[in-house]
Amino acid sequence: MAYLKVSGTKIVNQNGEEVILRGAGLGGWMNMENFISGYPGCEFQIRAELANVVGKEKSEHFFDKFLEYFFQDEDAAFFKSLGLNCIRLPFNYRHFEDDMNPRVLKPEGFKHLDRVIDLCAKHGIYTILDLHTAPGGQNTDWHSDAGTHIAKFWEHKDFQDRVVWLWEELAKHYLGNTWIAGYNPLNEPTDPYHTRVIGFYDRVYKAIRAVDPHHALFLDGNTFASDFSHFGDAHKGWENVAYSIHDYSVFGFPSAPERYVGSEAQKHRVRRSYEKKRQWMDERGLCVWNGEWGPVYARKEYEGELTDGINEERYLVLKDQLDIYNKDRLSWSIWLYKDIGFQGMVYVSRETPYMTLFKDFLAKKHRLAIDAWGADDSQVRHVYEPLTELIRNEIRPEHQSLYPAPVWKLTDRIGRLARNILVSEFLVKEWAEHFRGKSEAEIDEIAKSFAFSSCLHRDGLNKILTHNATLVAGQ
Numbered sequence: 001m002a003y004l005k006v007s008g009t010k011i012v013n014q015n016g017e018e019v020i021l022r023g024a025g026l027g028g029w030m031n032m033e034n035f036i037s038g039y040p041g042c043e044f045q046i047r048a049e050l051a052n053v054v055g056k057e058k059s060e061h062f063f064d065k066f067l068e069y070f071f072q073d074e075d076a077a078f079f080k081s082l083g084l085n086c087i088r089l090p091f092n093y094r095h096f097e098d099d100m101n102p103r104v105l106k107p108e109g110f111k112h113l114d115r116v117i118d119l120c121a122k123h124g125i126y127t128i129l130d131l132h133t134a135p136g137g138q139n140t141d142w143h144s145d146a147g148t149h150i151a152k153f154w155e156h157k158d159f160q161d162r163v164v165w166l167w168e169e170l171a172k173h174y175l176g177n178t179w180i181a182g183y184n185p186l187n188e189p190t191d192p193y194h195t196r197v198i199g200f201y202d203r204v205y206k207a208i209r210a211v212d213p214h215h216a217l218f219l220d221g222n223t224f225a226s227d228f229s230h231f232g233d234a235h236k237g238w239e240n241v242a243y244s245i246h247d248y249s250v251f252g253f254p255s256a257p258e259r260y261v262g263s264e265a266q267k268h269r270v271r272r273s274y275e276k277k278r279q280w281m282d283e284r285g286l287c288v289w290n291g292e293w294g295p296v297y298a299r300k301e302y303e304g305e306l307t308d309g310i311n312e313e314r315y316l317v318l319k320d321q322l323d324i325y326n327k328d329r330l331s332w333s334i335w336l337y338k339d340i341g342f343q344g345m346v347y348v349s350r351e352t353p354y355m356t357l358f359k360d361f362l363a364k365k366h367r368l369a370i371d372a373w374g375a376d377d378s379q380v381r382h383v384y385e386p387l388t389e390l391i392r393n394e395i396r397p398e399h400q401s402l403y404p405a406p407v408w409k410l411t412d413r414i415g416r417l418a419r420n421i422l423v424s425e426f427l428v429k430e431w432a433e434h435f436r437g438k439s440e441a442e443i444d445e446i447a448k449s450f451a452f453s454s455c456l457h458r459d460g461l462n463k464i465l466t467h468n469a470t471l472v473a474g475q
């Protein structure tokens with residue numbers, strides 16, 4: 001088998017036939033995230049605190065078993081059975097490089113990444129490697145695992161040098177693996193100047209190409225993969241490159257401006273938001289990949305009897321987005337494959353050791369709205385409103401929109417800093433305390449909660465994905 005390639009607006013196989021990549025992101029696995037696996041704050045914080053509570057050895061055992069159970073043969077078989085053909089694999093740079101020992105490759109980082117790439121290949125599933133975190137944080141959000149909203153990656157050349165080095169190492173390692181559809185060198189950059197991201201892409205492109213001339217690259221637009229408007233002629237120096245948008249629709253989230261009924265006006269808004277993101281590529285005849293998209297879902301324990309109705313609306317948003325994508329023959333990767341019940345195609349059952357152990361803690365997290373993703377802040381909004389009002393009243397209106405505005409409004413910024421970073425930090429110890437006194441066998445059982453056999457399926461979502469995978473199959 002030969003490498004997939006980008007040819008004009010299409011991804012093609014060795015015979016020049018179009019291949020539409022349809023699949024999901026394995027978020028929350030080699031880059032753990034708060035709402036996906038249920039902890040507060042960032043991965044680096046819970047790893048440090050768990051080691052404090054149970055010791056280094058048991059803590060490493062937990063994370064290693066978690067990585068193992070999270071994706072196994074049954075997962076790949078199930079994924080394939082839905083008619084999907086590609087998994088985006090987000091990973092944290094810390095698996096490969098220690099901040100206190102930079103530029104020294106940790107070979108153990110490859111253990112689970114190789115395993116999952118090979119499992120996917122065995123089932124005929126392509127993979128795309130996504131560096132989801134970079135030293136210093138390449139974006140302002142929790143998933144870059146930096147613990148702050150200042151994306152320092154753009155201000156320290158050394159952070160950028162380290163990522164260029166890491167991609168050289170990864171490219172050496174994966175050269176020759178044709179089941180890897182390509183490399184996604186940086187998830188969701190937020191460079192406030194919009195220029196440094198292009199300079200960095202140019203460097204990483206050249207560095208990867210010097211080692212690996214074959215694999216396609218998937219480059220995210222700036223500002224959470226939504227904005228290529230400053231890229232100008234940058235593409236002229238790059239070959240075999242697809243450009244990645246992340247097409248989250250406001251209607252897929254609790255903060256939607258209105259209930260989604262699929263009216264013409266609403267569909268128009270969904271389409272416009274998507275078209276704006278891909279405009280730069282369309283004007284130049286370049287290939288677009290939708291690397292992340294998808295609604296979140298209501299849960300019986302929080303939304304009660306409204307749950308099914310809300311989720312029907314979310315499925316409608318999903319279908320309307322897929323209608324657009326199908327017409328455009330778009331390759332896409334929905335966010336996400338597995339979690340604890342908010343967005344995943346499969347999710348950990350409430351009856352498992354992990355979910356029973358953390359039941360009250362998860363309810364508290366929800367009440368305090370400390371995960372920014374799809375947060376319902378209704379129970380704590382009154383606490384933060386005075387702060388919002390203070391800024392509204394005391395700060396000149398033209399100074400209230402700080403980058404990444406307009407994606408972040410004033411209330412988003414306050415929510416991210418006050419809840420997602422500050423209050424979360426205070427809950428890290430409480431999360432880790434749940435493991436105190438547990439034996440290695442008990443820790444294994446907790447990690448095993450994430451195994452496919454302990455998961456339920458979001459059938460409504462999976463049916464829609466399968467239906468659409470079939471619609472474009474064979475093209």
Ligand SMILES: O[C@@H]1[C@@H](O)[C@H](O[C@@H]2CO[C@@H](O[C@@H]3CO[C@@H](O)[C@H](O)[C@H]3O)[C@H](O)[C@H]2O)OC[C@H]1O
Pocket residue numbers: 027033141143187188224226246247248249250273292335373407
């Ligand atoms: O790890 C993922 C992460 O990659 C993802 O990041 C968020 C993507 O969406 C951003 O906001 C959207 C920007 O585009 C507008 O059109 C949408 O309405 C916004 O929702 C958000 O700020 C990023 O953090 O999110 C999920 C993580 O698990």
